[in-house]
Amino acid sequence: MSLLLPDSGLLFWMVLIFAIVFVILAKFGFPVITRMMDKRKEYIDNSLRLAKEADAKMGRILEEQARIMAQAREEQNRILKEAAQARDNIVRKAQEQAQDEAKKILDEAKVRLEAEKESALREIRSQVAMLSVRVAEKVVRQNLESDKAQMDLVYRMLDEVTAPSKDKN
Numbered sequence: 001m002s003l004l005l006p007d008s009g010l011l012f013w014m015v016l017i018f019a020i021v022f023v024i025l026a027k028f029g030f031p032v033i034t035r036m037m038d039k040r041k042e043y044i045d046n047s048l049r050l051a052k053e054a055d056a057k058m059g060r061i062l063e064e065q066a067r068i069m070a071q072a073r074e075e076q077n078r079i080l081k082e083a084a085q086a087r088d089n090i091v092r093k094a095q096e097q098a099q100d101e102a103k104k105i106l107d108e109a110k111v112r113l114e115a116e117k118e119s120a121l122r123e124i125r126s127q128v129a130m131l132s133v134r135v136a137e138k139v140v141r142q143n144l145e146s147d148k149a150q151m152d153l154v155y156r157m158l159d160e161v162t163a164p165s166k167d168k169n
Contacts, residue, residue: 135157
């Protein structure tokens with residue numbers, strides 16, 4: 001008896017049992033194992049297909065996101081541009097209104113100044129007329145005997161009339 005070589009009877013029964021087990025496995029076990037392997041292969045293939053589809057969808061979603069972001073930036077720029085134009089219009093209108101108000105105030109001041117000037121001229125004319133009347137009254141009242149007395153009176157009157165205006169200057 002050798003350890004490496006089995007006995008022929010033992011070898012026969014081992015081969016026979018192996019053949020029976022192999023036939024039973026080939027008839028009942030291998031088809032089940034093969035179906036399970038095929039199902040597993042289909043599941044993996046299906047998962048890979050779904051992963052590719054998901055990757056493609058993700059790519060489309062990222063493209064859509066980039067497009068939406070670009071549109072949002074364009075919209076933001078448009079809104080900012082419109083706001084700047086509105087601001088400029090408001091500033092321009094405010095400046096125009098301020099200029100109009102300044103012109104109105106200046107025109108009113110000119111009108112008031114003209115009215116005050118006219119009033120002052122009337123006052124001066126009135127005073128000149130009053131002075132003329134006073135001078136004439138004094139001339140008439142005074143007894144003027146000679147030409148020399150008349151000339152002295154005229155010179156004195158002129159000095160009186162011009163004296164207050166010299167004090168004012």
